[in-house]
Amino acid sequence: MADGASSVTLTGEQAMQQEKWQNNKTSEGSTNVISQGPVTAATAHFGNFANYARPGEGIQAQALASSCHSHLDWVIDSGASKHVIGSLESFESYIPYTHLETIQTADGTSQPIKGVGSIGCTPHITLSSVLYVPSFPVNLLSISSIIDELKCTVLFDKDSCIFQERRTGKKIETGVRRNGLWYISQEDTALTVGEGVEQRILLQHHRLGHPSFENLSRMYPELFTRVDKKKLVCDACELGKHTRSTYSATSLRSCEPFILIHSDVWGPCPVASVNGMKWFVTFIDCFTHMTWIYMIRHKSEVIKCFQDFHKMVGTQFDRKIQILRSDNGTEYINNEFEAYLSGQGILHQTTCPGTPAQNGVAERKNRHLLEVARSLMFQMNVPKYLWSEAVTTAACLINCMPSRILGMKSPAELLLGKREFKIPPKVFGCVCFVRDHRPSVGKLDPHAIKCIFVGYASSQKGYKCWDPVGKRLFVTMDVTFREWEPYYKNQDDLTQFLEEISPTTECDGQEEEAVVGTIPCPSEHIDEGVQVESLVEDSGTEEEVVVGSVPCPLKLVEGVHVEGEKKSRKDKEILVYQRKKLGRQGEQTARIDDEGAKKEHQMEADVHSQPNEPSTPAPDLFSELTPSSPYSVSGNVSSSVLDHLDLPLSLRRDRRTCRPVNRLGFEQHDLANFISYSNISPAYKTFIASLQTMPIPNDWRAAKQDPRWKEAMKEELLALQKNQTWELVPFPTGKRAVGCKWVFTVKQTPEGKVDRYKARLVAKSYSQTYGIDYDETFAPVAKMSTLRTLISCAANFGWPLHQLDVKNAFLHGDLQEKVYMEIPPGFMNKHTIGKVCRLKKSLYGLKQSPRAWFDRFRRAICDMGYMQCNGDHTVFYKHRRSHITILTVYVDDIIITGDDTEEIRHLKKELGKAFEVKDLGQLRYFLGIEVARSSKGIVLSQRKYVLDLLAETGMLGCRTVASPIDRNHKLCAELGDPVDKEAYQRLVGRLIYLCHTRPDIAYAVSVVRRYMHDPRSGHLEAVYQILRYLKSSPGKGIWFRKNQHLDVEGYCDADWASNLDDRRSTSGYCVFVGGNLVSWRSKKQEVVARSTAEAEYRAMALSLSEMIWVKNLLSELRVLRRKPMLLHCDNISAMNIANNPVQHDRTKHIEIDRFFIKEKLDNGSLKLKYVKSSEQLADCLTKGLGPKEGTAIGNKMGMIDIFSPS
Structure with a gap:
């Protein structure tokens, strides 16, 4: 007996019962541990059980008992106070009673209780404290007990009842009505929650890309033994595969692989893919029907795709392509393509004009790919911008599925001798959770990222998972799936997703090529320690590496780095997670990162950002406003909105439109958590809501x-x-x-x-x-x-x-x-x-x-x-x-x-x-500055400007941070790879203008603006940290209070030798007029200071210049009393230099500044006052601060957020 356990003495009968229960569990393979201890059983009264106990009431107990399915049936009883069962074999854990306890039925009789335990009455419900009464003919399930145990509600209908969670409304279990009574049983549950044979068939049907049930029955004949295939229906197949009647195809095909290759170009898709693609070209082997897909920018890139495909066939399969069959499109009929085919000895067969049936293999393959892709997307409400992932997944599944034309063999089986999937298939578009392997993940941080499953990697043994929040693509095996749960749940009309995807439209597309197909690779994994940084567009002598079905020509530099050339701005980041063989410490991350991905790279830190410090609570300046906001995030996801999120900064939209942004699934980071309108008067609320204008044309033709x-x-x-x-x-x-x-x-x-x-x-x-x-x-x-x-x-x-x-x-x-x-x-x-x-x-x-x-x-x-x-x-x-x-x-x-x-x-x-x-x-x-006024003062803010900036950069749904810049940041000139210079300058320029009402970001912006001539990825990450900080308080601004004076005061500070590139110091000052902040600046000094005192002295001179200008302005307007200006400094050495005319080596090279300050001190227009560093308000203008310090200084500066939810 374990230490601390109460000693229990069992009677002979009780010991026999427990031994019997243990033997039953042992024979069933159960590993439950039986705990023993004193249990006090409560007596139970059963009102509805009178029907069972009383003979002569119209229903005999024996008949009722025989109508139950032995121990599987439970009668739902609202009059029972405890669960009761008469069978000992059903217990998962059991404790015998050591003393006599009884239950009382409605007719007044008592029944002895032999013990208590837990029972799994259905796969989803486990009952605790179930009383064992051997003489009981049926199993009773107490309504009151199960409501308390599961925190649920029970809804009764005519023929069924539903148990659902009280908080979420999620269905837990379903009961049925038989012979006037309510039952719940394992058999009924299996039929109602999709555990039956038909549901298992449909699950495999969804996993494998919606193949025909005829093909599925040949793959899994054991599932179709008792199911009529004609009764199996799939709405997604009807929506995605419905076509006109087709002509009969010829049965002639090649006798060997790669003798004849069929090819066709499909596009454009009206919606760009994750990587901006709108076209794809297919190459189909006539013998095996194996299909390869290349995503392309323009149709002119078909020749390069064919050249790569030709090289791959020769290298991987040691075969030569003899014939290429295509239509007469200009992408195939041109001098360059014909010269290449002639040089390689490849015969080019084209169709007769107006006879696409002559290239029917490629035409039908495109239709088949689109049918499967549409079905995959319709089934799980996948948005249109993931169409390329659906098509590549469709190609992977089709290549592994048996075909009637191939004698019920799959293309992969004919070509490679393999039929099985490399990894188990999953339902496309379902919810999945990817393990977060980053070392920055704390012990209390989330260890997984919620993603949507979008396919299979061809060069790794892993699943591709897309994170719509961070716009990242993971390739990993550390993933769990919820195959019955779509990521996008609430789309009532599925046809809105793919109604525009048709194989007959034409326009230009762009972005990288993509390859799909079970092409054998020398290694299933990326080499350990390799970090891939950029995609490169031209091939040259580069090694081709296929990642996540996207072959990316890469330059492997010393096994550590890959340097890329210029790429499109819409490219996305792909994170390939691979686990080393040496255990958990060997986990590595290989990143394929292009320039567009670097613009989104800052979102990686979103998951682990610090919690926000509470913003300054707004005083009761403004009275109630309805909580609706022009930027409130609500509703369902829209693929058009997600398309805009691909750009790190919007260049120019077709129409200058300010419309409400739909919910993107970021409930945890909902914008409503950081902005509220409850403190605003109705009149001002109406005004700011009206700032969301109607669509504005940017072309006179549209106007x-x-x-x-x-x-x-x-x-x-x-x-x-x-x-x-x-x-x-x-x-x-x-x-x-x-x-x-x-x-x-x-x-x-x-x-x-x-x-x-x-x-x-x-x-x-x-x-x-x-x-x-x-x-x-x-x-x-x-x-x-x-x-x-x-x-x-x-x-x-x-x-x-x-x-x-x-x-x-x-x-x-x-x-x-x-x-x-x-x-x-x-x-x-x-x-x-x-x-x-x-x-x-x-x-x-x-x-x-x-x-x-x-x-x-x-x-x-x-x-x-x-x-x-x-x-x-x-x-x-x-x-x-x-x-x-x-x-x-x-x-x-x-x-x-x-x-x-x-x-x-x-x-x-x-x-x-x-x-x-x-x-x-x-x-x-x-x-662009919003002005709110009440009897207590005036508030300037740029709320709309911040929200517009977050929307244009795709950061409305990002996780927030508590500081605009890290306390001990190490930003320097060459920090990472180069990024788009124009986009960086445009984004920083927007932040510079925002500093007019946000002194809390002035230092962070002054740091990132130093690198506008040569921005790098590290600098861009710092810019996105500022944006995440702004999201935490978009409505924060400056409060101008009524202080009944116009005294001029200033604070100055410096951070000595803080710049890592040239070791120049940073000056910062803020100037107050009438107790209100009117001017501030954070600026790198123009010369190198040789000491802290010198740096502080130069900051003192800079702040004094601004204070003199403000004083002269007020004096000219005749609103200033004759009172000396007050300048606060936290460096005693600098103050001594100003007050004492001492000539020595530390001051002789700054004589102009020294005499400038000394003159103002002598004529009485300036007074210096020492202030402790903890009370130095200019401290936030010279260095990065922690959340608490930054919030405290902001409060003293007069910063306030009248839109704060708190």
Whole structure:
């Protein structure tokens, strides 16, 4: 007896019962361990059992007992408080009672309880605490007990009842009604949950690519002994294989392999595959009907595919191709192809025009491949972008399936002498879980990744599994399957997935080639330790390696690295997991990574990112808003959405559309977990929801199809003619006319409603020549620091913020040069032939237009009595009777603030006379920045900008991280392989603009922008970490509070020699006006600092320059009290250098900065104050911080997330 077990003394009868039960279990091969101990059995009362116990009530107990299927049947009894059974053989574990316990039936009789144990009454239900009463004629299942044990509900219908999970609603078991009573049994369960013979047949049918039941019966005759094949139906086969009647095919075929090869090209598929493919070419051996498939970019690549196929046949099978049969497509009939065939002695047979039946083998093979692929996809609701995986899987299965034409042998069996599958087949499109072998996986992290099964690898013994979240393809054997569970579950209409896949469409495709077929390889696995980094397009002397049915010519460099050339941006990453023979520590990962995959590579870390620190809870600035969001993730997956996710950054969509994003299966990382609208007022909620505009055309032809856009184009032309923007003149000889195009947008009212549809004619200035078409081009625009400073003033003094828009602003500028422009697109007629527009006014797009417009606006506003600010030339102000009115302009957007309400009304009126001005009311949306205001302050955020950026980069469903950059990052110049330079620059440029309201990412962005001239994969991973951080708080922004003062304070810091490439230091500062953050910067110093003190001193000088500019701006506006600026520094040595005029080796080379700071200290305009490093707010602008430190500093800076769910 085990230690600690209670001693139990068994009576003779009890010992015999236990010995009998143990003997029964031993004979059944059971390995259950019987525990012994004291058990207190509760008495049970059975109401419904009265029918069994009482004779004369219409049903005799003996008859009822005989109607049950021995120990398999359980009567479902709502009046029983415990499960009861009369057979000892059914127990899986059993404990005899050591004392007398009884149960009481409805007629008052008592029955002795001999013991208690657990019983598996069905394959899905195991009952615990089942009482053993030998005299009981039936098995009773207590409703109350099973509800408590399984946490389930029981639903009763006319003929059946269902047990389902209370939380998820998932069905657990089904009961049936017989003779007025409810039963549950193992036999009934086997029939209802698909464990019967028909279900096993259908499972094999789904696994093997939906072959005919006739062929399946020959492969598995034991399954069809009691099943009528005519009654077996498959809806997916009907949807995927339904065709017209076919002509009879000839029975002639070759007598040896590779004498005759049939070939045909299929495509294009309207939906690009995972790798961007839209075409494939097939090569079919006439003798064996073995099929090889190559995925191609264009039909012109067929010759290269055939050359590779020809080499493979000669190398692998030592055979020579004698005849190639194809149609008359230009991909086959061209000089290059004919020259190659002639040189190799291969006869080329083509079909007669209009007689595709002469190439019937290839035509029928394409149809067969598509039928099987459609059936595979329909069965499991697989989206269209995985069509290539379905086709390659179909080819693999067909090559291994017996064929009637081949005498019930498979193509692989005829060619290779093998019939069996290399690995057991599984249901295409089902849910699978792939083991995560990365060393970064923690003990408490998920050890598997949920994927969708998409086929079989041809060069490894493994399954191909696609991760739609991380957009990764795994090849591994460490995978478990749920074959009855589709990854995409809730598609009601299966036909929407493949309705466009037809073998008769044509267009261009692109991407790498793919090969399918059981081609023997020298090794079933990739060599240990080999890391494959890039796909290479040209072959040359490279070794061809087939991975996951995709042959990728690779350069193996020292058995470690493969360097690739330029690839398409849509290529995906393939992770090949292989387990070494030496055990668990020998697990290796070989990565086939191309440039597009590197853009998605950062998602690998998503699974293991740190939990988010709680964002700053928003105070009660705004009241309730409905939780719906323009970017709320809901609904089912859409293949069109997934197609957009292939691009790391959207170049340009066909239509500029902001539409709700469907749920991509990322419930754990749902965007709703990181953004909420519960703190927003209804009015502001309506406004931000309206920012999701309707589709906007980017082509004038599409715009003219909509009467609203067509009318907007006419209005623009009328405005141009009214303003006398040009005159039609004959095209002068020797001159060059600039082009023009239409740009469309939707203007909104302050309430967020559609105000008007705006069409703007824009000149294509890239064809202008300096000195001929233009001279000076500079025009000032408002600095964001200026805008934030004015908003801080408005928050502290309660000033209103008004926004105006100048209609056709650039048309008000006068041109000094002679510029000729082409006739606007869409408005050419017989009267405009041979003529051009000679521009008299500036037009949007011209290089000199901003300068001409601003000069015109400056003259007009100064004539109204306003002064131009010296600190920022886009700021104009006017003092009147101790009141002030301030105006700032950014191109054609105007912001007005101040405390002179009468003057603001007068200014709007005068501006309306000088220009055509639209009053947009209170400031809400300016240059992509959302402005929310309440009595407690003003909040600036770029919520929509962040969500748009996440959507364009395919990161809406990514896992979040808690820091924008690692604490001790090691970013340097040559970190990884080169990536797409333009895409990297475009993505970093978007992040730079986002820094206008997000100082928490300023340092991370300043680091990644250093490598824009030569971006590498390591730098791109750092960029995607910033995006994952932004997803954790897309609505975070800056809070401008009412602090009743405008004091200027600053914080400065430096990280000495932090740059690993040149050992330059990083300076950081932040400037506050009235307690609100208005300016910040993270910048690499221009020279190498020789000490920490020197680096800190240079940062001090940089921050002081910004503080002086802010102070001068406020002084010119006359809103600043005479009070010294306060600068906080955490380096005592730097402060001593500033306060003490000491000349020594550490300071003589920075004399300019030293005297600059010393001068401000001497005249009393600056005070230095020491601050501890833990309270240094500029610390986040010089180095990476942990989540807690970063959140704490962000709170002190005034960062807030009014959209936070918490």
